[in-house]
Amino acid sequence: MAMQAFTSVTGPATPLMMANVDTDVIIPIQRLVGTGREGLGPHAFERLRYLPDGSDNPDFVANREPYRGSPIMLAAENFGCGSSREGAVWALMGMGVRCVIAPSFGDIFFANCFQNGLLPVRLPIEEIRRIAEETEAGPGNARTTVDLARQVVITPTGREIPFGVDTRKKDAMLNGLDDIAMTLKRADAIAAWKAQDRATRAWAWESVA
Amino acid sequence: MPTTMFDRIWDSHVVADLGEGWSLLYLDRILVHDLSGGRAMAEIAEAGHRVAEPSKVFATPDHAVSSAPGRTAETFAKGGKLLASLRARCAAEGVRMFDLGQRGNGIVHVMGPEMGIVLPGVTLACGDSHTCTNGGVGAMAFGIGASELTHALATQTIPQRRPGTFRIRFEGARPDGVTAKDMILAAIGRFGAAAGTGMAMEYAGGAVRAMSLEERLTLCNLSIEMGAKVGMVAPDDTTFEYLAGRDFAPKGALWDAALADWRKLPSDADARFTRDEVIDMASIAPQITWGTSPEQVSAVTGHVPRLEDAPDAGRRQAWEAALRYMGLEPGQPLVGTKVDWVFIGSCTNARISDLRAAAAVLKGRKRAGHVTAWVVPGSEQVKAEAEAEGLHRQFLDAGFEWREPGCALCVAANGEAVPPGARCVSTSNRNFVGRQGTGARTHLASPAMAAAAALAGSIVDVRSF
Ligand code: SF4
Numbered sequence: 021m022a023m024q025a026f027t028s029v030t031g032p033a034t035p036l037m038m039a040n041v042d043t044d045v046i047i048p049i050q051r052l053v054g055t056g057r058e059g060l061g062p063h064a065f066e067r068l069r070y071l072p073d074g075s076d077n078p079d080f081v082a083n084r085e086p087y088r089g090s091p092i093m094l095a096a097e098n099f100g101c102g103s104s105r106e107g108a109v110w111a112l113m114g115m116g117v118r119c120v121i122a123p124s125f126g127d128i129f130f131a132n133c134f135q136n137g138l139l140p141v142r143l144p145i146e147e148i149r150r151i152a153e154e155t156e157a158g159p160g161n162a163r164t165t166v167d168l169a170r171q172v173v174i175t176p177t178g179r180e181i182p183f184g185v186d187t188r189k190k191d192a193m194l195n196g197l198d199d200i201a202m203t204l205k206r207a208d209a210i211a212a213w214k215a216q217d218r219a220t221r222a223w224a225w226e227s228v229a
Numbered sequence: 230m231p232t233t234m235f236d237r238i239w240d241s242h243v244v245a246d247l248g249e250g251w252s253l254l255y256l257d258r259i260l261v262h263d264l265s266g267g268r269a270m271a272e273i274a275e276a277g278h279r280v281a282e283p284s285k286v287f288a289t290p291d292h293a294v295s296s297a298p299g300r301t302a303e304t305f306a307k308g309g310k311l312l313a314s315l316r317a318r319c320a321a322e323g324v325r326m327f328d329l330g331q332r333g334n335g336i337v338h339v340m341g342p343e344m345g346i347v348l349p350g351v352t353l354a355c356g357d358s359h360t361c362t363n364g365g366v367g368a369m370a371f372g373i374g375a376s377e378l379t380h381a382l383a384t385q386t387i388p389q390r391r392p393g394t395f396r397i398r399f400e401g402a403r404p405d406g407v408t409a410k411d412m413i414l415a416a417i418g419r420f421g422a423a424a425g426t427g428m429a430m431e432y433a434g435g436a437v438r439a440m441s442l443e444e445r446l447t448l449c450n451l452s453i454e455m456g457a458k459v460g461m462v463a464p465d466d467t468t469f470e471y472l473a474g475r476d477f478a479p480k481g482a483l484w485d486a487a488l489a490d491w492r493k494l495p496s497d498a499d500a501r502f503t504r505d506e507v508i509d510m511a512s513i514a515p516q517i518t519w520g521t522s523p524e525q526v527s528a529v530t531g532h533v534p535r536l537e538d539a540p541d542a543g544r545r546q547a548w549e550a551a552l553r554y555m556g557l558e559p560g561q562p563l564v565g566t567k568v569d570w571v572f573i574g575s576c577t578n579a580r581i582s583d584l585r586a587a588a589a590v591l592k593g594r595k596r597a598g599h600v601t602a603w604v605v606p607g608s609e610q611v612k613a614e615a616e617a618e619g620l621h622r623q624f625l626d627a628g629f630e631w632r633e634p635g636c637a638l639c640v641a642a643n644g645e646a647v648p649p650g651a652r653c654v655s656t657s658n659r660n661f662v663g664r665q666g667t668g669a670r671t672h673l674a675s676p677a678m679a680a681a682a683a684l685a686g687s688i689v690d691v692r693s694f
Contacts, residue, residue, distance in 0.1 A: 130427075
């Protein structure tokens with residue numbers, strides 16, 4: 021419903037090279053009780069990002085230049101695992117992240133990204149490490165570009181790495197399409213399926229009617 | 230062609246083929262809770278949609294409600310607002326809601342099977358990752374995000390990509406002191422927290438067949454801690470006996486028709502799975518986690534690992550960070566580690582059989598003086614049943630608190646939390662950094678192990694206690 025279209029982004033790729041970053045760490049549940057979708061950005065990664073006195077933790081990579089506010093984040097295996105909270109995506113977007121590149125993602129997080137216009141890109145860990153190295157080694161303006169239409173990541177040294185993405189997800193992202201509207205176009209198919217199912221599997225219907 | 234139970238259920242729910250492995254699936258049931266239910270229904274109303282089939286949607290407040298004895302919706306004010314919105318939207322859409330204190334109220338994954346809302350062979354989605362729990366009755370149940378939930382409510386369908394299948398067979402006799410919780414923790418420890426990412430698990434083998442239905446729910450509950458979307462156990466007579474007569478289970482001729490359908494569900498003997506593993510039950514001892522991922526787990530008789538034993542640099546770094554957070558020394562034995570809190574609750578282990586198992590450990594003894602111990606029943610029905618049996622008395626006499634149903638300390642979204650730095654043995658499913666409260670240190674274990682830790686005031690092997 022709040023899908024932001026995605027075409028391409030460019031920035032210094034923030035190397036948050038931790039495995040199993042769970043959505044509890046991306047956004048604590050307490051922030052989702054009583055905080056709207058907007059306003060989560062300052063709380064993204066708050067347990068890692070701030071010191072107990074509330075000041076920035078210099079050890080947290082996204083607090084360092086040139087990464088602060090970058091739209092691209094690099095991570096290790098299983099990024100976004102755990103809770104289904106979509107607030108994790110809202111918080112990441114709130115801190116300016118539009119693309120996360122990782123070898124694998126939590127399954128529900130991965131789906132949530134596409135619902136909002138945050139692009140999750142799967143690349144082998146070796147490629148991700150090389151992007152991190154090229155960014156570190158490059159001058160302060162070493163930039164990575166992620167181009168969804170062409171399905172390539174362009175590294176700071178200009179190497180192009182292709183990535184896969186499902187066509188329907190890609191189309192929806194490029195055009196900011198709303199899933200519900202797309203499904204409601206199939207109202208006839210849904211109605212036909214229901215009529216057939218009700219006749220053959222009455223128990224699944226009548227017991228809650 | 231031989232087929233798996235998962236594929237059978239998937240195939241029979243495809244409304245439209247969307248290409249590239251994607252299908253539009255029909256949802257037989259949708260469950261909603263207080264954290265996201267009210268907002269999702271408000272969003273679709275704003276967009277001009279209605280709940281497509283309100284009779285197939287069920288709501289229960291659980292996450293952000295206080296568990297304090299005698300609580301009301303207002304005890305935790307922020308949660309009270311979410312609850313008020315859930316009530317209002319359910320009333321406007323004609324969705325059944327099980328409010329605080331009513332039969333049917335409880336943790337969403339506890340009340341679903343208990344009320345007979347979840348049945349073998351049905352598809353179920355809920356805006357919560359532990360929806361996989363419901364596969365214990367042979368349903369295809371999975372968690373979805375907030376936006377997907379609006380889609381599900383507005384259309385009673387969901388676009389999904391067919392996942393791979395992963396079977397784990399538990400074979401052999403169950404050793405002493407080993408519960409369903411220990412079995413699944415051992416599996417996660419062996420295969421890793423990402424081993425099943427996006428997949429559909431099926432748990433099978435003699436030890437699973439011999440399990441009670443409630444134990445199967447516990448087993449399936451932690452599927453998501455291996456990254457899996459779905460966890461399932463084939464329905465059998467144990468399942469049917471459990472479901473017969475439940476509030477929303479089919480009755481009479483419908484029951485007979487359902488039974489005939491359900492008996493056809495189990496995977497064919499020669500069905501192929503994307504991944505297939507066997508675990509020898511003799512290799513499993515009571516488990517307890519030492520780190521901040523469920524894969525960081527050990528037999529209780531074991532030790533916190535030494536960093537030099539890490540299989541790779543990434544793992545070494547993760548272990549080091551986990552041990553720092555947990556306040557543990559590499560190589561130290563787990564038994565004897567001092568414990569400050571004990572939490573018996575959550576959709577993993579707050580059913581009546583879990584409370585019985587925990588109470589059975591007490592034997593008239595008292596908790597250690599320095600331990601705060603909570604028992605939070607999974608639902609109103611569990612609470613009522615436990616009180617009828619007098620279990621609550623046994624807990625109270627042992628110095629435990631007997632509280633109101635809900636998620637409570639599993640996720641600390643309700644104003645209750647384990648204090649910073651405190652060490653808690655918990656029967657829940659996540660030991661993530663800050664999960665039970667900022668700075669809280671969580672050790673996941675079975676209800677019996679948790680009760681024993683409360684009595685000893687430290688981590689103990691329940692078999693020697
Ligand atoms: S008990 Fe814990 S894991 Fe279960 S639904 Fe509640 S918060 Fe989620």
